[in-house]
Amino acid sequence: RLMAKAKAEKKPKTILTQKSIDFLEAYINNPSPTGFEAEGQKLWLKYIKPYVDAYTVDNYGSVAAIINPEAKYKVVIEAHADEISWFVHLITKEGFIYLRRNGGSDHQIAPSKRVNIHTEKGIVKAVFGWPAIHTRIDGKEETPKSTNIWLDCGAESKEEVEKLGINVGDVVTYEDEFIILNKKYFVGRALDNRLGGFIIAEVARLLKEQKTKLPFGLYIVNAVQEEVGLRGAQMITETIRPNVAIVTDVCHDTGTPLINVKEQGDTRCGKGPVLTTGPAVHNNLLKLIKDVAEKNKIPFQRLAASRATGTDTDAFAYSIGGVPSALISIPLRYMHTTVEASHRDDVENVIKLILESVKTIKNNQDFRYFTKV
Numbered sequence: 051r052l053m054a055k056a057k058a059e060k061k062p063k064t065i066l067t068q069k070s071i072d073f074l075e076a077y078i079n080n081p082s083p084t085g086f087e088a089e090g091q092k093l094w095l096k097y098i099k100p101y102v103d104a105y106t107v108d109n110y111g112s113v114a115a116i117i118n119p120e121a122k123y124k125v126v127i128e129a130h131a132d133e134i135s136w137f138v139h140l141i142t143k144e145g146f147i148y149l150r151r152n153g154g155s156d157h158q159i160a161p162s163k164r165v166n167i168h169t170e171k172g173i174v175k176a177v178f179g180w181p182a183i184h185t186r187i188d189g190k191e192e193t194p195k196s197t198n199i200w201l202d203c204g205a206e207s208k209e210e211v212e213k214l215g216i217n218v219g220d221v222v223t224y225e226d227e228f229i230i231l232n233k234k235y236f237v238g239r240a241l242d243n244r245l246g247g248f249i250i251a252e253v254a255r256l257l258k259e260q261k262t263k264l265p266f267g268l269y270i271v272n273a274v275q276e277e278v279g280l281r282g283a284q285m286i287t288e289t290i291r292p293n294v295a296i297v298t299d300v301c302h303d304t305g306t307p308l309i310n311v312k313e314q315g316d317t318r319c320g321k322g323p324v325l326t327t328g329p330a331v332h333n334n335l336l337k338l339i340k341d342v343a344e345k346n347k348i349p350f351q352r353l354a355a356s357r358a359t360g361t362d363t364d365a366f367a368y369s370i371g372g373v374p375s376a377l378i379s380i381p382l383r384y385m386h387t388t389v390e391a392s393h394r395d396d397v398e399n400v401i402k403l404i405l406e407s408v409k410t411i412k413n414n415q416d417f418r419y420f421t422k423v
Contacts, residue, residue: 126270130282
């Protein structure tokens with residue numbers, strides 16, 4: 051009995067449940083390309099509904115799940131729901147398909163990848179082709195570019211491609227599935243930033259389970275079209291008109307090979323959430339989050355943004371006269387590939403940090419504090 055008790059005490063505490071992990075896996079595996087996020091949003095909304103009082107969906111598909119919707123003051127916690135992908139751009143007479151980016155898709159990882167082409171008739175399978183190594187000349191090899199990579203769907207003519215239901219404008223996503231490496235790294239495509247959507251949904255779950263009463267309206271926002279210019283956040287900010295926004299996104303783990311920390315900063319998986327300082331980040335809100343981290347012994351890292359953060363934080367901060375905004379990031383390995391990887395500890399600590407930051411905002415005086423520099 052003593053040995054069993056000792057083992058139980060050594061077992062690390064976790065705030066994630068098996069139901070949470072099952073949802074994360076299903077959510078990551080489900081395609082949600084920019085401009086076509088609807089199915090992913092339905093999954094997310096189904097999961098979060100039991101933990102909120104109301105929800106709204108705007109014209110382009112951004113979702114706000116709301117706790118205490120009648121309150122005067124509004125706090126947003128936000129992530130973006132879309133993933134990078136490709137568009138069918140050209141079908142040759144020989145039946146090969148050339149593409150155009152939808153967001154920041156990486157052409158160098160494409161050769162030999164399997165993909166799904168989303169057509170009006172359903173999904174058509176295809177692969178990115180590339181010349182065999184035997185046929186390439188050392189020192190004179192073509193490198194993959196967005197203009198020279200192509201899809202092969204097994205067709206031998208343009209007419210055969212079109213008979214499969216494939217047309218210019220169809221969206222293309224990679225066929226890769228979520229896995230967990232060494233029991234601690236979540237791995238998959240589109241952790242940027244459906245991992246953030248998972249995190250804010252978990253905050254809603256914990257608020258519900260802890261029976262927390264908030265003195266303001268909490269808007270848990272999963273926005274569309276971040277990858278093409280923060281568009282979803284721009285639109286829904288106008289709809290909600292929040293008083294405060296806490297955004298979560300990803301940043302680079304710069305501890306992996308071939309990354310220059312002098313250029314990218316020193317932020318690493320497993321070392322905690324990353325708090326960004328920059329013009330778009332409101333100093334008082336950032337201080338509150340840092341104080342919460344220190345009080346609750348949540349480790350965190352620091353990053354500086356010289357101009358824009360490049361995240362939805364900018365869209366919230368510079369809208370409707372200025373919304374006090376802050377950014378909490380999750381270090382991510384191999385961003386914009388099909389094997390994006392994030393440490394479980396960082397995910398849990400971001401959940402804790404947002405949860406405790408939200409609970410720290412107690413009354414109207416706190417909102418007046420945020421309006422000052």
